[in-house]
Amino acid sequence: MPHTLSYGTESAANKAIGGVPTIHYFDFQSRGRGQVVRLMLIDSGAAYEDVRYTFDEWPEQKRSGPVAEMNPTGNIPVLEMPNGKILTQSYAILRHWSRQLGAYDGKTEDEKYWADAICDIVVDWRTLFIAAFFSDNQKEDYPKHQQGDRNRYINAIETHLKGSDLSRRGPYIIGKEVTYADLVLFQVLHDENMIQGERADLKQYPRLIQLVDAVLARPNIKKFFDSSAYLG
Template identity: 70%
Template sequence: MPTTKIFGTESAANKAIGGIPTIHYFDFLSRGRGQVVRLMLIDAGAAYKDVRYSFDEYPEQKQTGVIAKMNPTGNVPIVEMPDGKILTQSYPILRHWSRLFGAYDGKTEEEKYFADVICDIVIDWRTLFLAAFFSANKAEDYPKHKSGKRKHFLDALERHLKSNDLSSRGPFVIGKEITYADLVLFQIMHDEELTRDGKKELQNYPRLAQLASAVEGRPNVKAFLESDAYLG
């Protein structure tokens, strides 16, 4: 059976998005596409209900269970809203909530575009990361990924952030204001364990390290990372 917990206290942020959402996702520590959905709610100060499925029980849920009933693709995360609306696909959920919050999405078309660019790069990176991490031959495939494709994406993102006029204004993707793209980028760096041990694996990527530190330093995120709710 999936585990269910409620985190946070209902706030104005919940009112903005239509109440307390229920997030259906894997029991995958504080990682993955579903975690970045939680992370936005945490940063915004919104309460949420967290339903976690083990990897063993997920196939049945995907075939005939509650997940199959809520999402035709059988994929998670799935967000259930109090009015019965079902939200699917991580990054569209983030963009949708950004518009409802009136934040996290940039103010100008240039800012919105660049946030989307960074997010799309991370989507490509995450696809390759998951293929290597969950490979039947992980012992060989994941080290190859780290020295190959992962390095390629780190190099590209570092260059983007260093060369873009918006990024030069502050620690985040578009400067001083955080966007959903910062959360997406932070989450993949976290999941690849690049934010551990003083970010030593980001020592050749100072701009990415700066962004990760800026996300970690946000009050609600910092409190979460120091709490029992953070599972690693």
């Protein structure tokens, strides 16, 4: 059976988004598309309930469990809100909460566009990463991905951030203000094991290191990474 965890204390951020959400996601350490949803909640100071499914029990849950009823595609994360609203699609959830919180997606149309554009690049990258990482032939396919598609996307994002007038204003994608896209980019770098340890695979990418450092220095995120709630 899935197990449930609780994080944080109900706050003004919870009031803005409609209460304390319940997140249905894999029991997959602190990784994946579900984790970036948690990161926004953590950074904003919001509390949440976390229902975690093991990979072994997920197929049955997907066929006949509560997620199958809440989301016709059977994909997770799925979020239940106290008012009965069901939220699906992780990046749509992030943009939805950004509007409700009045933060995380920029103030001008140029800032909003740039955050969306970088997020879309990361979505394409994550799709290829997941295909390689969970491949039946992972021992061959994932190293190929690391040397091929991963390097291509990292180089592209580094170039974009260095070349953008917005990105040059500060450590984040649009400069001085964090956006949902910074959390999305941070999470894929985390899931590709590029921010842990000595960051050997990021040494050629100073602009990405600047962004990672800025995210990790955010008080609520730093507190989370330093706590037992961070599962690696």
